[in-house]
Amino acid sequence: MALSTSNEKGYFCSMKPFTELLLHWYAANGRALPWRQSQDPYRIWISEIILQQTRVAQGMEYYLRFVKRFPDVRSLAEAPDDEVMKYWQGLGYYSRARHLHEAARRMNGTFPRTYAEVRALPGIGDYTAAAICSFAYGMPCAVVDGNVYRVLTRFFGIDLPIDSAKGKQKVEQLANELLCKERPADYNQAIMDFGAIQCTPRSPQCDCCPLSGGCQAFALQSVETFPVKRHKTKVTDRYFHYIYVRAGACTYIHKRTGNDIWKNLYELPMVESEGAWDMTQLLSSPTLAQWLHPGETPQVHVIEPEVRHQLSHRLIHAAFYEMILPEDTLSFSSFLRIPIEHIEEYAVPRLIHAFLEKYL
Ligand code: SF4
Structure with a gap:
């Protein structure tokens, strides 16, 4: 994937070592996904909603079909409910499609431009608002999703449960401190890709990890105990x-x-x-x-x-x-x-x- 390196653009002058290492890793390993070629907030929004609880390989086909049929806010807003659901069929978590449709109808033809307006849309939480605003508008908002929780708790050895208020607050604060303010989109994509490719939930590739020298969980040989959770999901x-x-x-x-x-x-x-x-x-x-x-x-x-x-x-x-x-x-x-x-x-x-x- 053709990404800029630090030396070409001199980006890393004020960065923490974690951030610098992560961006180096991303330059060599980041995924070339179709929505990353675009700064259109509509397309980024659709991709982010599809990718919640869906693997990239499965979500890609849905994304391409969806944006072909509904290429902008207006076409989605004007579509019948049943047609939107039909395009979502098989992806699961159908409330995502209902919220997308309702949000498009509220936008009046134009995607909102401020974090507060984006965050206020149905179906958009902190993570999705940060992703859209950083990817589309370059705003310095750190994303915090499952990948980020896993990477940061492992690297910094945070043993607070991530389903507790203290644990969440700690990781969110750290994520914002580590964010590269000059390249928020690259940083956010880097940490998510790193969690999806290198620092995976099971069998992370620690032996060839460029961050292993500073990783607390690796040093303690307890990688798979992070992140800590209080409650298991009840089925x-x-x-x-x-x-x-x-x-x-x-x-x-x-x-x-x-x-x-x-x-x-x-x-x-x-x-x-x-x-x-x-x-x-x-x-x-x-x-x-x-x-x-x-x-x-x-x-x-x-x-x-x-x-x-x-x-x-x-x-x-x-x-x-x-x-x-x-x-x-x-x-x-x-x-x-x-x-x-x-x-x-x-x-x-x-x-x-x-x-x-x-x-x-
Ligand atoms: S050493 Fe292992 S646990 Fe630590 S950041 Fe790298 S992949 Fe993740």
Whole structure:
């Protein structure tokens, strides 16, 4: 990657050793990502939101498709909700897409130019505001994300828990002290790339690390104990029973609403239970009884008894059933009836998408 070196531009006169070493590492190892070729705050914003909880390799394709279809604030603001969700389908964390859309609508055609205005947009926290303002406008704002927590706690041997107020404050303060004020964008990108490539969560490459001489965790031979956390993420099990209805050439779907996962995405009719169920329990559930028209006796069989789908805080145990009903059925009248061949047009969670790809 063609990055400027320190000596060519004489940037490093006032820098701390950590910062200088990091920028040297970045000059040789930084990633040439498409959004880094741009100072357009809109494109930087889209890339940052996509990359939250998404790996670069997966996010790249989504980013390119998204900015091709929605090249600026106005085109995103004017797009229908369902289309934005469709472009996000498969990325997960769908509140990101809803917030993007809402923020674009609030911007009135122009991306805001101050940190306070950027930070006030829906879906933008301290990290994203600092990333946009430093990358697009060259503002001296240090980013603090998971990579930064890991690199700084290891290098400086900070054993305060990063999920405590004191730990957060310590790392944020340090990040701002270390920021290269002359090159905030390069510095921020450097520390994130360093965390993603060199100082990785598992098996960091300490043996060939240019920072190892000053790294406290390396000196203490306790690299993998940093960063320290007080609480582990609690994962809840949920049990979903999906019903793929076939009524002639049609099926039924609905849009998820409410403050639960996958809001605004479509799914097949689904019954949720407290624990694992077999087909007999599903068929006797009051929810299913409400959907079936009295007098209609569907044929039902299991397609997938259990598919496990991991989300950040939940493990979904999904079962899929096929239900055959007459073409002119009166059941599922509260659902959206669509031709099966049109189901691809609707944005669905990745779990449903994988099922449809496999069975349709
Ligand atoms: S020596 Fe290891 S732990 Fe320390 S900064 Fe380098 S990669 Fe990270």
